[in-house]
Amino acid sequence: MAEITLVEAVTLALARTMQDDPSVIVLGEDVGRDGGVFRATDGLLARFGPDRVRDTPLAETAIAGVSVGLAACGLRPVAEIQFDGFTYPTIDQMANHAARLRTRTRGRLSCPMVLRAPYGGGIHAPEHHSDSVETFFAHVPGLRVVIPSSPRQAYGLLLSAVRDPDPVVFLEPKRLYRSVREEVADDGRGLPLDTCFTLREGGDVTLVAWGAMLREALAAAAQLASEGIEAAVIDVATLAPLDASSILRSVEITGRCVIAHEAPLTGGFGGEIAARVAEHALLSLLAPVRRVTGLDCVMPLPRLEGSYLPTADMIAAAARDVMSHR
Amino acid sequence: MAEITLVEAVTLALARTMQDDPSVIVLGEDVGRDGGVFRATDGLLARFGPDRVRDTPLAETAIAGVSVGLAACGLRPVAEIQFDGFTYPTIDQMANHAARLRTRTRGRLSCPMVLRAPYGGGIHAPEHHSDSVETFFAHVPGLRVVIPSSPRQAYGLLLSAVRDPDPVVFLEPKRLYRSVREEVADDGRGLPLDTCFTLREGGDVTLVAWGAMLREALAAAAQLASEGIEAAVIDVATLAPLDASSILRSVEITGRCVIAHEAPLTGGFGGEIAARVAEHALLSLLAPVRRVTGLDCVMPLPRLEGSYLPTADMIAAAARDVMSHR
Amino acid sequence: MPEASARRDAASFRIPYCSYLDAHGRAAGGLPDLARSTDELVRLYRAMVLTRAFDEKAVALQRTGRLGTYASALGQEAVGVGVASAMRPEDVLLPSFREQAAMLWRGVTMTELLLYWGGDERGSDFKGPRSDFPVCIPVGTQFPHAVGVGMAMKLRREPRVSVVIGGDGATSKGDFYEALNIAGTWQVPVVFVIANNGWAISVPRAAQTAAETLAQKAIAAGIPGEQVDGNDVIAVRDAASRAIERARSGHGATLIEAVTYRLTDHTTADDARRYRTDADVSPHWKEEPIARLRAYLAAEGAWTKDAETALIAACRKDIDVAVETYLATPPPAPTDMLDFLFESLPTPLADQRAALAARESTHG
Amino acid sequence: MPEASARRDAASFRIPYCSYLDAHGRAAGGLPDLARSTDELVRLYRAMVLTRAFDEKAVALQRTGRLGTYASALGQEAVGVGVASAMRPEDVLLPSFREQAAMLWRGVTMTELLLYWGGDERGSDFKGPRSDFPVCIPVGTQFPHAVGVGMAMKLRREPRVSVVIGGDGATSKGDFYEALNIAGTWQVPVVFVIANNGWAISVPRAAQTAAETLAQKAIAAGIPGEQVDGNDVIAVRDAASRAIERARSGHGATLIEAVTYRLTDHTTADDARRYRTDADVSPHWKEEPIARLRAYLAAEGAWTKDAETALIAACRKDIDVAVETYLATPPPAPTDMLDFLFESLPTPLADQRAALAARESTHG
Ligand SMILES: Cc1ncc(C[n+]2csc(CCOP(=O)(O)OP(=O)(O)O)c2C)c(N)n1
């Protein structure tokens, strides 16, 4: 079993579901011969042919909208949006249609589609190529939002996303695409879509994160451990519907909670998690909840990216800060 | 001074700014002869002529995008989107352009536009006509999001929105369009765009709301008062950038906070407010924060609307609940 | 544009126009095969009359507080009937919000339509055409769905066609154009029908686009476009049949513009007198599709006063039964809001469902 | 589509094609007035050569880690130069992300371009054309802006024109079409230019649309469309001049498709060998715009080897100075991120700004 990257795990999962289920098809800009600008669909055209791997014209609204039609008619489209900043034009079709088709027809029609997109900062990409867009989708009832933080997760969660009978927005932290490798068994086993992953146990403070920030949280936890602070690290890889229970259970033990995300602070999904803690674990809290997030400003161009993005150090500092409350 | 409705106050403010500033123009679907489907632009075409009051083709993305161009080129467009559910196609232009134009050109160009839309439920409207979309815009740095809850606020806040040098999303709770009347002086005075409005003082519990839910919160406060519970009511009419300080000051006094909004719970803006409380007023809290919100489901058709929307009773019940914590 | 000195044509195009019956129901230039059978034309006639009677009833229900906002198709019945009657049952219809004519033909029941416009999602759980799409409110957003539906049929090598209807206003939306363009590129078996009724609420056709015809928008996507007299059900049916069979036989997408007129308010929430006069509207009453076909059928001896009286009575009776069933339908369970959101309720939503159920049982 | 029995044409259209210089730089059919002055043609030539040299340098900087992702215009220089040279200073340019040819002509500096692609927002604070729009990355989203800009000019009765450039891929976006349609309806003084370079990253033109030409997309909006040889700067300039003056004189919008070819990778992040072969590309080298105009000018006696050598040297020098200035530019203040978000910092953001400033001063 070879060690593979996150983006390779995406490809592996796509190939596996396409192999298993002839109704799975892949579409998007440059997903065919080019294999996707990040190579996430590399080799799929050669293997599954042009009927199942299809370059689309450059039209994000229609990529989402056509996928709704494909899904309603019995296929399982996996549509790629090339970058986070180009997912905005899909929101209308995702919110007004994909998310609603089942409930508005009381189950007669449904929409088993996946909308994949690389997302987030950290690779010094051009303008509009580094946005963190998870909240826009996580606030739409009827959508699942999934964000893997490791190759194994990417594989297992994407399998489940494609197999899921309802629409899933699958955001791939592009900063992690090639920065981590791990062994991934191509065993066709999906991971659950409605539970957080506890990646590290710890009794002192709960660190909550997803995507690329999860790696920063793990690094922060390692730093903290060397200082004698035991941090639990919870990966909210399945952001919506939100499994708050895993987080609450940990906070009930630690009494301290630090949440990290790249998206801007205000209205970011960290607010939701902090709110759940304030609603349901208040009496356990020994210190204020802390969020370590992007600033409330537009994602800057690369020269200032480093000043925008939260880091392991910042997460560790916030953790130390909450630890200082007794 | 006559008593006027909220929608009439919108018209009054539009007429006033158009009178004062020749660069203000109004555009949107049916804003001309029809005067808008809610009559918000009634009479403006006759008064200001077709150059300044213009029906657009049916194209929301372009309504936003054209407004960006108009604004960058020195006009002050006030664009109407006919209903909340049709604002989704504007998100791309608002997030990728309107919100960024100033910062991405380091102040060379700017985007003084207003995007108005009736929003929210409660009038038994057709499908897609009752969504609460505030969070989608409030999470975009560079946009102001403003939601009046009374005719006077609608007038003063809209004046300020139109005069503001940056883009403002102005959401009008359609349920309140004609349900409240009050005297509004057409004095050309704007209201501030970065402060909450404390509509009722109270030392026992802080009720936080905006739009139509603000009315429910006031009704709840009246109920509570009759039971001897003094509720402060804070109107977050200027949702973004968020003035958390007014809320925190009140919660520091009351130690109890109930937040109400129509939008679904998860990822709703109430989460942001609860998070601010959990971060900055935790030590004052005497009870868990409570949110009284729409469900995490698609806004239903009218027959179930009443089961979806939060009510004064639900807010009062939540307040009583937090009061039971000692 | 002035001429450059070195010019040739890069391309040239024509948009055909199709009509058979004139406003008086006369067929000067002959009729297509489908009109050989007056039985079939009577079927179309009945469907148009039923739609008109149903619309009238629905508006009355709204006026008396027993229905929500409703969009009548008064004057446009030929479009929906002409198009739907050209489809096979296994084809898929994707309507806008004013296509009850087509939906009824396809087998959606009047009770279902009333439930939907009465604010009950169960109205979109069609017991008849299980694969047809529900009413689409966000204008133009149904076009990409139709391309997806057609593409699914094509990929599975099924001889089925996707048929989508939208209004003149809908042709200004990016969704319309993106869909048309993809359908052209991929040769999708889809037929785009524009019911051009001259208005998008208060915005007249001329303020919607500078294009002379809406059919020519097809040229942008490299697919054929055709304009038809949308008040001539025979022309609509003929053009739709040709386009559908073209799609079915693997030749791809077509755009049909059916020119008709909205004889009444946009919806029950609208007051058209704010933006158009009786003088604007009344000439169009002379063009409307039902009188026109009736005149033709009467001239052919295929329709009588008695038949008309009987048809009206039959429609009324059917409508009354549907209205009764609608009004007698008990309210849906509030928990349906959550129960139908996903195939099965995700664990994280269990609390909300329980709270909702408790709340409803207290004050319900 | 088969013929119906009762048919006439509802409308018909033609899309003209314009070219002057053939691939060898010969003008078989004569030249337009602008070409009377070889001085002017030499100006165009110089601009194209500068753009090519600049692109080469920018790519080299990227390869050595001193610039971010960069999109070269290799082979397409005639489009930007032809279009921008037809504009007046007071007109407004709205470029895509590959229009450095046009931007440089308009007075954007090479240092500004490098700053932008080097990841510094100050690169879009053009000191020259203050009203021009910055680079637009989200494909096609600039078209509606251009309509707004043109409409603002029209409403203020200013004799100015808005000129927007996008790629062939951009014509598939709803934004493009919505913008075209509104521009047609409102008779906006805007010129839409499509730089059709045959590719949208790996997607060839034929997989982007079934339309024979991109110029014909104008028909959907009821505006004139024209196709030009985009490797013939004289043709581009001529068509752009006519369209711009048409707009300026109140006759509304035009769409120009300039057919050219992307001779290199999509950007420095792309590897075009994954999806096209040298054999696909090499014929296009024979069509490229610079050699073509050089041949013409040389034949006219207006260009020499020496002039060429001197030009190359001058370009290199200017580029080197720009690169030095770029590389010597100190980083922006991190607080700029917040300070330029709104005209003045809203009170609620003061805390974040303070925290950022503190953080940066610690580890900065
Ligand atoms: C995207 C969107 N924008 C606005 C509306 C509000 N609206 C409902 S119908 C309508 C006009 C539609 O005109 P047209 O497409 O010609 O259809 P018609 O009503 O004439 O049948 C508008 C603006 C909507 N439903 N969807």
Ligand SMILES: Cc1ncc(C[n+]2csc(CCOP(=O)(O)OP(=O)(O)O)c2C)c(N)n1
């Ligand atoms: C809305 C959007 N979708 C996707 C992308 C990613 N992308 C960048 S350039 C490009 C192709 C553009 O093709 P074209 O319009 O022909 O311009 P060209 O690159 O050929 O100059 C794509 C897909 C983008 N920038 N914006």
Ligand SMILES: [Mg+2]
């Ligand atoms: Mg219409």
Ligand SMILES: [Mg+2]
């Ligand atoms: Mg291209």
